[in-house]
Amino acid sequence: MRDVAIVSFAQAPLEQAPGQTETLMLLPTITEALANVGMTRRDVEFTCSGSADYLTGGTFTFVQMLEAAGAWPPISESHVEMDGAWALYEAWVRLQHGDVDVALVFASGRASLGASLRETLTFQLDPYYLAPIGADYVSLAALQAQAVLERTGKTENDLAQIVAERRRDASGSPNSAVPGDASADDLLKNDYVVAPLRTHDIGPPVDGAAAIVLVAGDRAREVCAQPAWIAGIDHRADPHYPGVRDLTVSRSTKQAGEKAGVGKGGVEVAELSAVCTPEELVLAEALGLGDDVAINPSGGALVANPVMVTGLVRIGEAAKHVFGGGSRALGHASSGPCLQQNLVCVVEGRS
Amino acid sequence: MSNDNVQFMSHHTKVEYKIPEPSLLSLHFGDELAKARIIGHRCPQCSKVYMPPRGYCPLCVVETTEADEVEVSTNGTVTTFSIITPLQYPGQEETEDYVQGTILLDGADTTIMVMQMDGIPIADMRMGMRVRAVWPPEAKRTDSVTASVNRGMGLGDAVERWEPTGEPDLTREQIAEHVL
Amino acid sequence: MAATWTLEFPYRRSVGPVIGAFLTGLRERRVVGVRTASGRVLVPPFEYDPETGEAASEMVDVASEGVIERAAWVPEPLRTHPLDKPFAWALVKLDGADTPLLHALDCGSADRATPGARVCIRWAAETTGHLHDIECFELT
Numbered sequence: 001m002r003d004v005a006i007v008s009f010a011q012a013p014l015e016q017a018p019g020q021t022e023t024l025m026l027l028p029t030i031t032e033a034l035a036n037v038g039m040t041r042r043d044v045e046f047t048c049s050g051s052a053d054y055l056t057g058g059t060f061t062f063v064q065m066l067e068a069a070g071a072w073p074p075i076s077e078s079h080v081e082m083d084g085a086w087a088l089y090e091a092w093v094r095l096q097h098g099d100v101d102v103a104l105v106f107a108s109g110r111a112s113l114g115a116s117l118r119e120t121l122t123f124q125l126d127p128y129y130l131a132p133i134g135a136d137y138v139s140l141a142a143l144q145a146q147a148v149l150e151r152t153g154k155t156e157n158d159l160a161q162i163v164a165e166r167r168r169d170a171s172g173s174p175n176s177a178v179p180g181d182a183s184a185d186d187l188l189k190n191d192y193v194v195a196p197l198r199t200h201d202i203g204p205p206v207d208g209a210a211a212i213v214l215v216a217g218d219r220a221r222e223v224c225a226q227p228a229w230i231a232g233i234d235h236r237a238d239p240h241y242p243g244v245r246d247l248t249v250s251r252s253t254k255q256a257g258e259k260a261g262v263g264k265g266g267v268e269v270a271e272l273s274a275v276c277t278p279e280e281l282v283l284a285e286a287l288g289l290g291d292d293v294a295i296n297p298s299g300g301a302l303v304a305n306p307v308m309v310t311g312l313v314r315i316g317e318a319a320k321h322v323f324g325g326g327s328r329a330l331g332h333a334s335s336g337p338c339l340q341q342n343l344v345c346v347v348e349g350r351s
Numbered sequence: 352m353s354n355d356n357v358q359f360m361s362h363h364t365k366v367e368y369k370i371p372e373p374s375l376l377s378l379h380f381g382d383e384l385a386k387a388r389i390i391g392h393r394c395p396q397c398s399k400v401y402m403p404p405r406g407y408c409p410l411c412v413v414e415t416t417e418a419d420e421v422e423v424s425t426n427g428t429v430t431t432f433s434i435i436t437p438l439q440y441p442g443q444e445e446t447e448d449y450v451q452g453t454i455l456l457d458g459a460d461t462t463i464m465v466m467q468m469d470g471i472p473i474a475d476m477r478m479g480m481r482v483r484a485v486w487p488p489e490a491k492r493t494d495s496v497t498a499s500v501n502r503g504m505g506l507g508d509a510v511e512r513w514e515p516t517g518e519p520d521l522t523r524e525q526i527a528e529h530v531l
Numbered sequence: 532m533a534a535t536w537t538l539e540f541p542y543r544r545s546v547g548p549v550i551g552a553f554l555t556g557l558r559e560r561r562v563v564g565v566r567t568a569s570g571r572v573l574v575p576p577f578e579y580d581p582e583t584g585e586a587a588s589e590m591v592d593v594a595s596e597g598v599i600e601r602a603a604w605v606p607e608p609l610r611t612h613p614l615d616k617p618f619a620w621a622l623v624k625l626d627g628a629d630t631p632l633l634h635a636l637d638c639g640s641a642d643r644a645t646p647g648a649r650v651c652i653r654w655a656a657e658t659t660g661h662l663h664d665i666e667c668f669e670l671t
Contacts, residue, residue, distance in 0.1 A: 019374035024406050027414065041412060057368040057538045070412035115367035115535050119611055127362055127542070128550050129575050132662045134611030135633060139620050142603035143633075150646075194620070195604040195641060239581035243622055243631040244573065247601075357554040357660035362542040370534045 004095050005220035005227030006347060008036040009316030009323075012108075012209040013174035014304060022061070025209040026068035026108050033211035034104070037223040041070040044213075045100035047077035048091040050084035050107040051308050054120055057113070065108055076100075083107065083273075084312030085333030085343050088212060092233055095216045103214040109308035111205035117307065125337060126240055138202055138276070140337040142194035144247040145278040149196060151248045152281060156196050159277040160184035163200045163302055170299025175313075177204045177304040201277040201302075208306020210313050228319035228347035231328070234259035235343035242338055253286035253332070253342040260344040262287055262330055267346065269294045269321045269329040271314035275301045279339055283332060287344070297321075311335075315345045322349040376406050384509040387486040391459055392419045402459040403505075424457035425484040426516060430526040432468070432476050450476055452513065455529045462529050463505040470512040478530075479520035484510040549578045552590045558660035562652070564628050566591050574628035593627035596651035596671060600624050600631045604641035613667055619644030621668055635667040643670060 010033035012025045034040055047069050051062045062079050069077065078094075080086045084107020091103035114120040118136035125131045149155065161184045171180025182200070190198040220227040236252035236259075239245050257263070270293050274280040280302075284295060296302070298317040301310045311333020318331035328348045335341040373381070380403050383390045391402030392415035399408060402423045407414045432452040437445035450468040468476070470485070484506075486492065492509070546554055549565055553576050556563035565576030566589040573580075573587070580587050601622040608615055613635040621644060622631035637653070638644050650668040658664035 019372040067409040072410050113369050133613050143601050146601050244581045357551050360544050360546050364540045366538045367535045
């Protein structure tokens with residue numbers, strides 16, 4: 001396998017000008033990601049993006065986003081109707097071919113434009129058995145949560161403690177959509193959305209954009225002092241219907257983690273795409289994370305859920321750990337109901 | 352298998368979206384339209400004039416700002432047009448043939464698509480025809496929000512109609528780069 | 532509240548023999564599952580065993596009543612939910628099935644939606660061959 005590294009990560013701040021377009025959220029983000037490593041768009045040899053037209057209801061919306069990447073002269077690019085983490089996976093695969101060395105990955109989404117994200121995301125579900133009853137992602141996550149609390153013996157208080165900690169860790173971050181000072185007791189006064197999940201247990205959907213630059217081989221060291229080498233990356237999917245699997249365990253995450261080599265040296269930091277609190281418990285168990293692992297030091301998806309960007313951001317945050325001198329970290333992305341599909345990316349620093 | 356078995360399932364899906372809040376630039380563009388002024392942004396690198404202004408140049412991929420604002424003429428050229436025979440699908444309001452025109456305004460490098468060509472007989476429509484905007488009376492000018500939600504592809508209903516100026520047509524060569 | 536617009540698609544989907552058998556059953560107010568090669572009865576039925584990928588086609592009748600495996604209370608339903616009053620989502624393993632079916636449970640209060648409780652299907656007044664033929668579950 002060819003060595004590929006994440007050399008740069010940039011994320012659009014949550015606060016934007018009123019009515020800011022998705023393209024203009026992305027444009028400076030991409031410029032920044034490239035400028036971090038002294039590159040311009042002309043240095044990019046392959047581009048891959050992730051987004052979902054259903055967030056805004058506009059067909060081929062993602063094509064407009066290409067203007068932020070700069071598509072003239074024509075560029076080699078691809079797109080996935082998924083979280084940008086999967087666009088990163090495709091870019092990583094592309095770089096394995098050996099003929100190109102630099103890839104740009106980006107993701108964007110304006111979840112705020114849906115009247116109800118819960119209704120919008122129901123479109124992705126089984127059209128015969130789930131969509132007709134409007135089984136939305138929060139309702140399904142709540143069923144998983146009930147099962148997790150029962151099996152583990154954890155309580156809603158334990159969940160609130162996790163949320164309070166994530167919010168504290170993200171306090172002051174331009175990418176957190178929630179205040180950082182609530183205690184678990186404060187949070188437990190919030191209403192249920194679908195029991196046992198309260199408003200604070202669900203990462204607030206926000207608009208967002210992020211970009212990552214991948215460079216293969218020695219070129220990575222030329223542009224970045226501490227490249228975050230991708231030691232392993234893999235993604236797996238569980239069956240879709242919630243009744244046919246044990247919702248308290250994530251076999252696909254476990255497999256993806258094994259294939260990505262999480263166990264081969266452990267990780268210091270794990271950025272997990274847990275959009276509802278109990279998902280963190282399921283994921284941490286599936287990945288075999290001990291108490292020595294810092295989970296979601298960025299705050300994770302519980303402090304802000306830029307839909308379609310969340311997973312890419314987790315990988316970017318894992319890379320930041322290595323940029324800052326850390327040894328190994330993992331970024332996780334998820335798609336589908338109750339952690340149906342999971343991607344794990346392990347990054348490491350090398351001397 | 353009996354023919355009586357269920358073979359199809361209907362699923363009428365409905366998703367609601369909020370109409371996006373107009374951007375500040377969009378609102379400004381609309382405000383100028385209400386004054387019968389058409390503005391664009393000139394790219395500081397390649398000098399192309401984008402109208403409606405989008406806040407960036409897609410070729411140079413740089414942002415454009417108020418510093419790059421220019422006024423564009425309300426006269427222009429029909430670079431191409433379509434005669435549309437309206438299909439009577441649910442929601443269709445048109446019943447008679449009508450023309451959708453593509454217009455390159457003097458001073459702009461981008462074209463706009465307009466629907467308000469009904470002042471010109473269909474048989475007279477020509478590529479290269481010189482036209483000018485006719486604005487509604489001041490009291491009836493469109494408010495900025497209406498114009499700005501038109502996805503930046505045109506002027507919404509800010510212009511009441513387009514009429515020929517009587518100038519000689521432009522040649523095919525002169526408009527060849529702007530038929531889209 | 533911002534002005535909104537609506538995206539609508541009038542889908543009409545073919546259902547095939549397995550899902551079709553389930554929906555035909557619903558129209559006749561009975562529940563049909565599918566038996567996999569390993570002997571598990573899946574309700575609702577799928578054309579392939581999710582564990583092995585093998586095709587499944589042996590249809591099996593199951594009861595219209597069963598046991599709650601998991602429930603989650605919805606204090607404020609969305610307009611797309613099956614009921615327009617507070618209800619519980621319930622994964623219910625119908626007698627004879629090995630996997631639970633998801634639907635709404637009309638039980639009045641959260642504390643009555645408990646795993647282990649027995650429920651039965653409340654059929655719609657008119658059935659057409661659609662998941663909505665099950666109006667909801669109710670406690671027995």
